[in-house]
Amino acid sequence: MNRQEQRSEETKQFILKAARGLFASMGYESVTIRQIAKAAGCSHTTIYIYFKDKEALLQALTIPGLLELQASLESILNDTSLTGLQAVKRMSSELIRFCLMHRTMYTVFFMVKADRVDEREPAMDMNKLRNQLFALLSEGLGRCFDEQLPESRLLAYSRIYYYMLQGIVSTYAYSEESTESLMGRLGETFDEATDVVLSGLLQRHLEEGQI
Known part of the structure; x- marks a missing residue:
């Protein structure tokens, strides 16, 4: 150069x-x-x-981080030694950790100019990545069930689960505590939150099957 x-x-x-x-x-x-x-x-x-414009700047700032997170989630999902539940829980922990590490940019990474998570062909590259991240989490969640869920039901469950994860991140988005400290102090609580929601979704599925 x-x-x-x-x-x-x-x-x-x-x-x-x-x-x-x-x-x-x-x-x-x-x-x-x-x-x-x-x-x-x-x-x-x-x-x-x-x-080209402010939107191009936005994408230049978000895409590298989203690609990094995508690679991490794909690595966990492709680990054949993990059960579906184990994979989802690890993916959840990684998503929370990533968001807390980038908490000042959390809204920029995930919210600004976002499309619906079920949009098939987003126009913007960053939204393609955002939706791919949601799809990875949804795929992991689907593996937790003994049978393949209807697409509409899996989407609903995935949204519920994703809301819970984003709620955790939002709670600490303005905390001055380091990511390492937060994960060390509250990691078990975060894990329990994922357990509770996953258990609830599995139980709901069983109940619906009995109706």
Whole structure:
């Protein structure tokens, strides 16, 4: 990489860092390209050299992290030594850990400009990844049942389970306690929450089968 290429890459990283900080502190919708440029120490026209628009910036910030989480969840799901319940519980713990590690960007990673989780073909790459993450969790959840669930029922159960996980993360989204400390202090409570919800869903399925 020559000096000009290095300067160009540094400028791009300054822009991403500025956008990350502003999106986290002010919220995506409130931030303007001019504010990002000011924080990055460049002109607003410079940003358009690297990013088509604010949405492109958003995707550049979210996709690497979502890909990292996807790889972790896929590794757990593909571990043949785990039962369905064990896999779901490990995936849940990993999702919570990831969200707590990136808590200042939690809303940006998962909420901003999100499509429905059952959208078949999201237009934006970050939403494809978001929905793939939900699908991985849903696949793991489906393995916990003795029989294949109807698609509509599995979707409903997956949503319920996902709401619980996001509720845990939301509770500590503004905590100043480190992720390591939170997971160490509350990891067993998080595990128990997943056990309770999973047990409830399994029991609900049994009851529905008896009706």
